[in-house]
Amino acid sequence: MRKITVMERVLAADDAWARENRRLLAARGARMYELVGSPGAGKTALLERTILLLGGRPRVGVIEGDLATARDAERIRRAGVPVVQINTGSGCHLSAHAVHAALADLLSGRRLDLVFVENVGNLVCPAAFDLGEDAKIALVSVTEGDDKVEKYPLLFARARALVLTKTALLPHTDFRPAAAVRAFRKLNRGSPVFAVDSLAGSGLDPWIAFVRGGRPARGKARRPPRRSGAAGPRGS
């Protein structure tokens, strides 16, 4: 028996595809934002409303990720922008490789400024995979509970923005926005927080300004405080 030293990333192939996606987007002058949140957090509803409010500037395309069905893609298509649906089958997250094929499709013969990727509804796995995006944007709906930020720290630490959704329902829940924001700030000092209701159409102006604003502001190089004995969430 002998030992071979490897010291290589297990997902080196995925990373290469993520780099390729970045190269493709840069060559076309487009940005890519990835929406990550639980099933039912309101990712598609936020996209529908965002597309409506953007009114074609910037020019938007969407990649939809779900285990099954093209239902979300149909909703986005009705909103009037090009969309590619990826069905992951049993996969709990999108891969950079799958997104590459969808991107090539989406950008073929079309000029787009901004690509939204709606990942599979899941607060754990999508956080660990680089798709080549410019920013991961985390969503939490007020019907989910304000403890989700603390429970799934990886996503919220990496997010370039947090969007609290379904705020019109706040009077009917025990969700405390201040507690969610406090938990978020422990993990992430630099990224903005938005509170919106996509169906009622409220609170969306700052979000739209952020989306229009080009590359999202980099977080300051301040280090977040270390959490004692913390490990990430286990399992998937």
Place this chain on the structure above:
Amino acid sequence: MHELSIVEGIMRQAERQRGRHRFSRVKAVDLVCGPHSCLAEETLQFLFDAVTRATWLEGARLRVTRLGEPPPMPGGGEGAPAPDVAVYIRSLEVE
């Protein structure tokens, strides 16, 4: 269930190493993962065993060393795989 993606990555890397170093079997795979890599070790081994059954990788043990101290969060580093979520193959025990 993103452990399946990790299993596929391990198989790809093992295949590459076999091309370079010539060996017939892998006894063990030593993995190092960041504290936020969200890996469930039992699930990982279970899936690896299922996927590699009746292949040259059958029977290999996966040994995971989890880095304990969370490194500073990436704060939105563009593109670079964040060290806190990375999973590396440190070495292979082969024969």
